[in-house]
Amino acid sequence: MTDAYAFTPAIGPPRTVAGFVAALGIFAWRRRNVPALLGIAPATKIAWFRFQGVWRAPTVPADLCFVLDFAYPGRWLTSPNPILLAVPLPVTAALSMTNDLHQLFRTSFVLGGFVRSLCGPGNWIIIAYGMVLALTQLVAFAWLFVLAGEQTRLLPTADLARTRSEHECHKV
Numbered sequence: 001m002t003d004a005y006a007f008t009p010a011i012g013p014p015r016t017v018a019g020f021v022a023a024l025g026i027f028a029w030r031r032r033n034v035p036a037l038l039g040i041a042p043a044t045k046i047a048w049f050r051f052q053g054v055w056r057a058p059t060v061p062a063d064l065c066f067v068l069d070f071a072y073p074g075r076w077l078t079s080p081n082p083i084l085l086a087v088p089l090p091v092t093a094a095l096s097m098t099n100d101l102h103q104l105f106r107t108s109f110v111l112g113g114f115v116r117s118l119c120g121p122g123n124w125i126i127i128a129y130g131m132v133l134a135l136t137q138l139v140a141f142a143w144l145f146v147l148a149g150e151q152t153r154l155l156p157t158a159d160l161a162r163t164r165s166e167h168e169c170h171k172v
Contacts, residue, residue: 042111049115050096057092060130061085064137071140088129095122 064085068076095105104122109115119127 060133064133067137071144
């Protein structure tokens with residue numbers, strides 16, 4: 001490369017965002033145990049567990065949308081597909097929030113050093129749905145890894161490692 005580096009003012013906003021995200025990540029990492037520490041009472045621990053479960057559910061379809069659009073841009077994310085992927089999310093939230101009435105999502109909680117829930121039939125359906133989406137991600141990344149050049153193989157490998165580490169961190 002014989003061209004000299006030329007500064008452009010357009011680099012400012014991406015650097016600012018990267019710095020903000022890094023600072024936010026460091027802030028969150030240092031305070032990562034705050035909800036667990038605040039939840040001394042069993043009812044508070046259970047409330048935090050439910051809150052985390054409702055907000056964790058949308059990540060799997062969002063990851064799949066990213067993977068499918070990265071693997072084959074413009075093919076899979078036509079208007080009905082993301083809507084179909086998002087249909088179970090309100091159902092999951094509704095089942096989780098009204099669980100005390102019907103016990104379809106969780107039958108009970110086991111308290112120890114951490115909260116563990118005993119899954120009801122509705123929860124098993126949601127878990128199976130998440131597993132199908134995760135396997136679809138795996139197939140899409142395997143397809144991309146086989147067909148992609150060496151420069152683009154890093155992203156599928158890194159995202160699979162991230163997904164695996166998230167799974168280890170959030171074991172049921």
